Amino acid sequence: MAKTSDDDERVFFSEAPIQSIAKARSAEKPHYHGHRDRLRERFAAAGPGALPDYELLELLLFRLIPRADTKPVAKALLARFGTLAEVLGAPAARLEEVKGIGPAVALDLKVVAATAQRMARGEIIGRELMSTWTQLLEYCRSAMAFEDREQFRILFLDKKNTLIADEVQQVGTVDHTPVYPREVVKRALELSATAIILVHNHPSGDPTPSRADIEMTKLIIETAKPLGIAVHDHLIIGKKGHASMKGLLLI
The missing domain is CATH 3.40.140.10 (Cytidine Deaminase, domain 2)
Incomplete structure (x- = not known):
C-alpha cells in the first residue's frame, strides 16, 4: 500500500525525536561527571581530612549546582574570602558577587553555616x-x-x-x-x-x-x-x- 503524504508526515515527526534522543545518549557526558564520582569515592574512602578546602567545598556545591563544573566556583570563593570558614561566614550578598553563585546557592551555603553553628553550640549548651x-x-x-x-x-x-x-x-x-x-x-x-x-x-x-x-x-x-x-x-x-x-x- 502506497504511503500518503500524511503517512510521510507522521514518520517524519515520530522518528526525528527518537533520532535526537539516540544522538544525545551517545554524546559524551560532561567532563566533570567522572571527577565528581572520583571525589566522592575519595571522601568515602579517606574521609574529609584527605581533601583540601576547595575539594570539600566542591563536594558541597555538587548538590547546590548539579549541572555545572563546580571546581572553578569553589576556587573563586576561596580566592575571594580566604578559607572555607570565611566562605560559609560571608554575608549572602557578598557570596552572590562570585560568578556562579546565585541567590539560591548563597542561601543554601548560609543554611550549611547555620547548621555548623548549631552543632558547635550543642557542644557547650548545658555543660x-x-x-x-x-x-x-x-x-x-x-x-x-x-x-x-x-x-x-x-x-x-x-x-x-x-x-x-x-x-x-x-x-x-x-x-x-x-x-x-x-x-x-x-x-x-x-x-x-x-x-x-x-x-x-x-x-x-x-x-x-x-x-x-x-x-x-x-x-x-x-x-x-x-x-x-x-x-x-x-x-x-x-x-x-x-x-x-x-x-x-x-x-
Missing part, C-alpha cells in the same frame, strides 16, 4: 564551660568571627558555671557596639545567672582589645560585683584568632 574552653572558642568563632558588624554577646552561667543562656545583646557598626552595663546586669539577674562571659567580635580581624573595650569591661565588672555576679572573661573574636582579657591580665 560546665570552664572545662570546655576549646569548644566555647570554636562556637564563638563560628557564630561571630566573620560577621561584618560588631556583635556583643553574653553567655550566662549558673553556680556550676553551666551555660543557661546565650544572647546577642547589641549589634553595632563595623567598629563600635554600644554596651550598657546596667542592662547587662539586669538581664543576668532576670536569668538568675551568677556569672557571665562577655564576647564580642572585631570585623577588622584583629582581636586586640581597644582601650574602650577594657574600660567598658571594667565598668561591667564594677556594676556586677556588688550583686554577686562574676565576670569570668571578655573574649574578643577575630577572623584570625581571639583575645582573652583575663588571659592578657587586663581584668
Whole structure:
C-alpha cells in the first residue's frame, strides 16, 4: 500500500525525536561527571581530612549546582574570602558577587553555616564551660568571627558555671557596639545567672582589645560585683584568632 503524504508526515515527526534522543545518549557526558564520582569515592574512602578546602567545598556545591563544573566556583570563593570558614561566614550578598553563585546557592551555603553553628553550640549548651574552653572558642568563632558588624554577646552561667543562656545583646557598626552595663546586669539577674562571659567580635580581624573595650569591661565588672555576679572573661573574636582579657591580665 502506497504511503500518503500524511503517512510521510507522521514518520517524519515520530522518528526525528527518537533520532535526537539516540544522538544525545551517545554524546559524551560532561567532563566533570567522572571527577565528581572520583571525589566522592575519595571522601568515602579517606574521609574529609584527605581533601583540601576547595575539594570539600566542591563536594558541597555538587548538590547546590548539579549541572555545572563546580571546581572553578569553589576556587573563586576561596580566592575571594580566604578559607572555607570565611566562605560559609560571608554575608549572602557578598557570596552572590562570585560568578556562579546565585541567590539560591548563597542561601543554601548560609543554611550549611547555620547548621555548623548549631552543632558547635550543642557542644557547650548545658555543660560546665570552664572545662570546655576549646569548644566555647570554636562556637564563638563560628557564630561571630566573620560577621561584618560588631556583635556583643553574653553567655550566662549558673553556680556550676553551666551555660543557661546565650544572647546577642547589641549589634553595632563595623567598629563600635554600644554596651550598657546596667542592662547587662539586669538581664543576668532576670536569668538568675551568677556569672557571665562577655564576647564580642572585631570585623577588622584583629582581636586586640581597644582601650574602650577594657574600660567598658571594667565598668561591667564594677556594676556586677556588688550583686554577686562574676565576670569570668571578655573574649574578643577575630577572623584570625581571639583575645582573652583575663588571659592578657587586663581584668
